[in-house]
Amino acid sequence: MILPPPADVEAQLAAARRDGDLDRYLGLLAGEELFVPIRRLDAHRILDERAETFPNVYFETGGDEFLQVFTRGALPDLGPDVVAMSGALDWAVDGVGRHERVVFNRGTRGEWRLPGATLQPWLDAHHDDVTPLDEQVERLITAPYGHLDGPIAHALACGAHLAVLNAAPWNVLDARRHDYVAEVRGLRDWWGVPDPPAWRATMTELIGDGYALTxxxxxxxxxxxxxxxxxxxxxxxxxxxxxxxxxxxxxxxxxxxxxxxxxxxxxxxxxxxxxxxxDGLLDTDGFVTTTLAWDVGRAVNIARWGLAAGYCDDWTAELMVLEAGSLARRYHQSWPDLSAGYVMGRMLQAGDEFGEWYAAAARVHHQLLQDPSSPWLNLGFGSLSEESDA
Structure with missing residues (x-):
């Protein structure tokens, strides 16, 4: 089965721009993670803690300068020397003067150039409508520009727990559409992965031997x-x-x-x-047979983040994701089976008993098994022909 049409915020922004509806346009942006281009060299200064602020990459035309801000799906390829950082709307336009202008989603049907004199009063009046980035969590997002069916989509869906928890599109494998600084820092500080060799070693540890004997x-x-x-x-x-x-x-x-x-x-x-x-993660007579799903789910996301950080190329990331999906099908019977194993693995590692780690994982489990737009309800678990021996 093919996934239903995903929500397309870029299309909604284009409609608001066409109608000249500023409140609707900015209201949509207020609930999104927004991306601001930054020179790669400056990104590394931030990562090395040699800079507290970042110089934005400006778009110049006719002698004017515009700060560029993009939704994830509108991010263009700005070349190898430019990456992006992300945040909420108030963060993205922070420091813009009254007479300076911001161009949102440049080059798309939703492009709108707005002066600081318009933006700041709107933000002051709609402060509570802006969702901070750390509150943009537990969202099931299917990107229209991502993988919607086939082996890669199925494999990416095996990592949906972490994607939903972090409000990231579960079906995207694309180096562009990330906060570069956040992904490099997250791999380094949370996962102990500071460089390509460590990334390869981590992927081998998670899925290299096919079954981690924890x-x-x-x-x-x-x-x-x-x-x-x-x-x-x-x-x-x-x-x-x-x-x-x-x-x-x-x-x-x-x-x-x-x-x-x-x-x-x-x-x-x-x-x-x-x-x-x-709590309904298992049937009344259900039990967990393996925690391999915990390794698979992390492997899918670390492959995605490693691609964003430049630790691997597109082809390698895709192969790693496909291998993770193959292992998931080999050792599990269904999406609920995979999810229960993932949560069990998370619990055994976290050791927080039934604190927030468990509560969040349980909520995401039910969301993925109940939301009509979920890949788990639209992609058959073991139906891929190449896994005839699964």
Missing amino acids: PGNLVLMLRLRFAAEYGLSGDEFDPLTWAELVGRWCVENDAEDQAAELRDTVRRVSRYEQRFRA
Whole structure:
């Protein structure tokens, strides 16, 4: 099935511009992440903390200068020496003087050049209508210029949890449409990925061997083995017996130094599954078989961010995303199965029990399984012909 037509803010802006409806136009911009071009050299000065502000790239015509501001879908290719930073509307036009002008979405049907004398009074009167960037979260965005069907769309949908959480289009794999400084900084500070070699090593760690044998995955794999030996299903296998058999397996496999951690992981998984069933992440008799989805979901997004940061080329990013999607189909049966495994992996790593990390992941889970525009409701999980052995 092909996804329904996605919302197109650029088309809505073009309609407002055509009608001369300034309030509607600025109201649309007030709810969007907006992008301002910046010289790559200046971006690296910011990343190196040698600059506190950034010099914008101005568009000159007829002797006039215009600050350029774009919605994500309108970002043009400004060449290798120019990247973008992003923020809310008030951030994007901060410091614009009364007699200076801003050009929004230059080169599109929605282009509108507005003076600071118009923008600042509107912002003063509509302060509460501007959504700060850190509040633009948990949005399911399907970009009309992104992948809408086929293997790449399916693979990108395997990373939809993080995309929705961060209000980024789930179906875009394009170096242009990112805040360059934020992506480089995020990879460096959150993921420990400061350069291309570290990016490649991280991708190999997540999806290179096809199945990461973390404590969570190990105890889940052992539960399936023990249940098969006893002729039971996973939900019928009680935690005490499971933990006891895990301890016995450790003795038999010279892994006694792991026994305490693995038994604790059994207790945590059992507790989390109970909560998942209560909150509708699992059926009443459902259980998680693997946390590989946590690695797959991160791999899809780190591939996307690595492309934006310049740590790989388009072809490599695409291959990595496709590999992640292939692994997802090999080890999962459905989108709900993938999602429950993703949330389990996130919980086991975060260790915050049932705090905000869990609450946000649960909300995104339900959004992706209930929103009519979700790729999970419009892209069949295991229907790709090239995965005949899945």
